[in-house]
Amino acid sequence: MTVDWWQLRHAYGRATDTPEHLRALECGDAQARETALDHLQVAVLHQGFPETATAPAVRAVTALLGEGRAHPDTVDALVEFLGDAASSVTFLAGNPHFAEELPDVANAVAAAYPVVLALLQTAASGRALFYAEQLTAIAQMAPLVNQREDLAAIIRDQLQRGPGPRALWVRCLGQLGVDLRDLLSDPDPAVRLRAALVHDDDPRSQQLILAALAEPPPPSLHQFELVPAAIRVAPDFDTIATAACEVARRDGWTGFDDGWGALVRFAFAEPHGPRRPLTDSQRALLRALVINDQLWDPKNGNCGLVFKEAGLPHDRDACRQLAQ
DSSP states (O other): OOOOGGGOEETTEEGGGHHHHHHHHHHOOHHHHHHHHHHIIIIIEETTEEOTTHHHHHHHHHHHHHTTOSOGGGHHHHHHHHHHHHHHHHHHTTOGGGTTTHHHHHHHHHHHHHHHHHHHHHSOGGGHHHHHHHHHHHHTSGGGGGGHHHHHHHHHHHHHHOSSOHHHHHHHHHHTTOOOGGGTTOSSHHHHHHHHHHTTTSHHHHHHHHHHTTSOOOTTOOHHHHHHHHHHHOSSHHHHHHHHHHHHHHOOGGGGTTSHHHHHHHHTSSOOBTTBOOOHHHHHHHHHHHHOGGGOOTTOHHHHHHHHHTTOOSOHHHHHHHHO
């Protein structure tokens, strides 16, 4: 099928340069291949947002992989591009700004599923998890709902005998909608937490999530997953105040969104003001924040916004006085 790239766009304009990059993935030198991979991620799927050139590029990448024409050192990056395109379809579903592009992208990525499945089935043991993660992202798209059960069976088999952290295989199963409550008592704490995050309406899961918040998360599980889950299951901030203070002491400034910042927003759902004195739990959280050196750069607007929305000054000395 001939593609009129002149009529298509990527993030930086007409996609007339995309065919050259696609050819480089097959027969270009190392620098050209690297530039081509950057083009796919930066222009064709810029920050996860598709353009009209995205679906044709996905089809071209699928053909390169399926026909064995992609240069060997580009295969993993191309499969990751397909997984990212699938995640874009899932994340943007229902977004009116992408209503025209998404159906075509979804169909193109769905056609890539058997190609990536074949790569998983022939992958070296050390790469199986990577391909399973990309397949899971693809199978989460609505057109592939009927593939999820079979993929879950493959991943369950890998969970029993495959390499890599078991918790990462469990994450794939959870994303495919598999019931994981039998793993809530698994001896591996990371596996237990992965199962708990999928079933956070189960009292056992809630207990696991709240208990885990006070400690650094186990390997293969990130704090940005744990903090929002703890906020969802906690009846109020007082319930998690002690653990929240531990997070606030150790978290980096990048936690302004899903780390310490989310906990501040939960603690100060009603912003602090002259007629709303701080509770003991809020004071404790503020003291923990004051201890953390990473949160007080006055040029960091993300951190400053968290404090502003909570009705607090983004000033270390002022917050220290408030916390007394």
